[in-house]
Each structure stands twice: as structure tokens, then as C-alpha cells.
Amino acid sequence: SADPDVAGPSVSTHDPATSDPSMTRAVAVAPGGASAGATLVALDGDGNETERISITKAPVTIGRMSSNDVVLSDQNVSRKHAELRHEGGRWMIVDLGSTNGTSVNGTLAREHELDHGDRITFGSIELIFETRAD
Numbered sequence: 001s002a003d004p005d006v007a008g009p010s011v012s013t014h015d016p017a018t019s020d021p022s023m024t025r026a027v028a029v030a031p032g033g034a035s036a037g038a039t040l041v042a043l044d045g046d047g048n049e050t051e052r053i054s055i056t057k058a059p060v061t062i063g064r065m066s067s068n069d070v071v072l073s074d075q076n077v078s079r080k081h082a083e084l085r086h087e088g089g090r091w092m093i094v095d096l097g098s099t100n101g102t103s104v105n106g107t108l109a110r111e112h113e114l115d116h117g118d119r120i121t122f123g124s125i126e127l128i129f130e131t132r133a134d
Contacts, residue, residue, distance in 0.1 A: 011070065038091055038130065039055065059085045062084065064081065072123065072125050077100075081095070095110050
């Protein structure tokens with residue numbers, strides 16, 4: 001079997017109930033669900049979709065440490081890299097002082113309001129932000 005640390009960058013959530021990587025994973029679902037839902041779509045190096053992570057609560061922590069809501073196993077991702085927040089009806093990505101920064105659509109951003117289809121990059125991992133239309 002392959003060593004998971006050598007397999008290259010990967011995205012996961014600490015939800016032991018989800019063993020099928022092709023499934024949409026819910027991150028800490030709020031009781032009764034949340035009205036403002038979003039999805040992070042993980043891409044591989046060739047731009048192919050590898051995983052869909054359903055975001056139903058905020059804030060969501062993103063980073064290399066296993067205690068984050070979304071765990072990115074990439075050497076260039078900080079332990080606590082960024083946070084996805086929902087404030088006043090808007091989704092924001094906030095860099096938590098990471099070493100290599102967070103980019104949105106190719107531009108380094110400390111804090112950025114997200115729109116549907118925005119590409120967020122942490123290290124070599126790219127996620128596409130999608131919002132559900134009400």
C-alpha cells in the first residue's frame with residue numbers, strides 16, 4: 001500500500017463516517033441545517049475535481065493540523081492557515097497569518113469576500129468556492 005504522506009497534496013475532513021472519497025462531505029452540520037450553504041470543490045494538479053466539501057456552518061478552519069475542519073496535507077500549508085467566515089450574508093476567506101499566504105483567483109489576499117466560482121489556493125492545493133442559490 002502507498003504511504004499517504006508521499007501521495008502528494010490531499011484534502012480531507014475529520015469525519016470518520018465518510019470513507020468514500022467521491023462523496024460530498026459535510027463539515028460540522030449545524031442542527032436544522034444552515035440557510036447559507038457553500039461548497040468547496042477540491043481539484044487535483046490537472047484541474048480535475050477530487051472532492052466536494054459541503055460547508056453548512058461558519059467559521060470553518062482550514063489548515064494542515066488535523067483539528068481543522070478542512071485538513072490540507074501539503075507542506076506549504078500552515079497548521080492553522082485560514083478561516084472561511086459567513087458575515088452579514090457574505091462569505092469571506094481570512095488568512096490566519098499563514099507562512100505562504102492564501103490566494104484568491106491568483107492574487108494574494110489577507111481577507112477576501114468570496115463569489116461563486118472563486119479559486120482559492122493554499123500552498124499547491126486549489127479549491128473552488130461555490131454557493132447555493134437561495
